Amino acid sequence: MKSVFSEKQKFTQWWLWLILIAVGLIPLYGLYKQIYLGVPFGDKPMSNSGLVLYSLGTFAVISIFIFSALTTQINSKTIHFGFMPFISKSLHWNEVASASIVKYGFVGYGIRISSSYGMVYNVKGNKGLSIQLKNGKRYLIGTQKETELQYFLDNLPL
Numbered sequence: 001m002k003s004v005f006s007e008k009q010k011f012t013q014w015w016l017w018l019i020l021i022a023v024g025l026i027p028l029y030g031l032y033k034q035i036y037l038g039v040p041f042g043d044k045p046m047s048n049s050g051l052v053l054y055s056l057g058t059f060a061v062i063s064i065f066i067f068s069a070l071t072t073q074i075n076s077k078t079i080h081f082g083f084m085p086f087i088s089k090s091l092h093w094n095e096v097a098s099a100s101i102v103k104y105g106f107v108g109y110g111i112r113i114s115s116s117y118g119m120v121y122n123v124k125g126n127k128g129l130s131i132q133l134k135n136g137k138r139y140l141i142g143t144q145k146e147t148e149l150q151y152f153l154d155n156l157p158l
Contacts, residue, residue, distance in 0.1 A: 005152040007145050009123045011065050020062050022023070046068055063108055068110075070123045072141055074149075079131065081141050083121050088121040095133050101150050102130040104140070114140065148153035 011017075028053055030041040046054065063084075073080045079096070082088035104117065104126055112120040117130055118138025128142040129149060143149050 001150055003075060005072070005145075006070045007070075007143060007149070009070045013067060013124055016065070018118070020065060024058060024062050027051070029060050039073055056109065070121055070142060072129070072143065073098070074152065074156075079129075079141075081121060081139075086145055087113060087121075091131065091139075097122050097129060097134045098130075098132045099110070099153065100130055101127060101143070101146050102140070103127050104154065 034041040069084050071082050078090050080090045081130035096143040114120045117140035120140040129158045131139040
């Protein structure tokens with residue numbers, strides 16, 4: 001048996017990228033039309049500097065989706081997960097009251113708070129590792145490798 005479970009997930013949903021590309025094309029077209037061609041973009045156009053700042057903000061948000069990743073590493077001592085670039089957390093098994101794979105309804109993508117699961121870290125799908133700590137805190141870490149994770153948990157020497 002492997003001594004470490006490891007998984008890295010990224011936002012790969014086609015429909016999400018279709019939306020992000022469409023949103024990204026709007027400021028590109030605006031920059032081209034207003035700054036390059038010199039034709040105001042829209043009925044009430046922003047200043048050129050405002051349009052550049054809006055475009056930079058839009059591309060910053062898109063970049064977050066490009067570079068974000070949910071990583072999970074579990075061994076016999078710790079559960080480590082991170083949602084880069086936002087959070088990195090380690091839990092020791094001696095803090096854990098229970099941990100199990102669950103199938104859930106839609107809880108949203110990214111980092112969320114759920115009344116059923118506590119803090120949720122998810123990029124896609126509807127399966128994850130539900131963790132209940134002895135202190136009452138709860139976490140849900142999404143997974144695309146539920147079979148491999150279940151096997152790992154079943155054979156984990158604690």
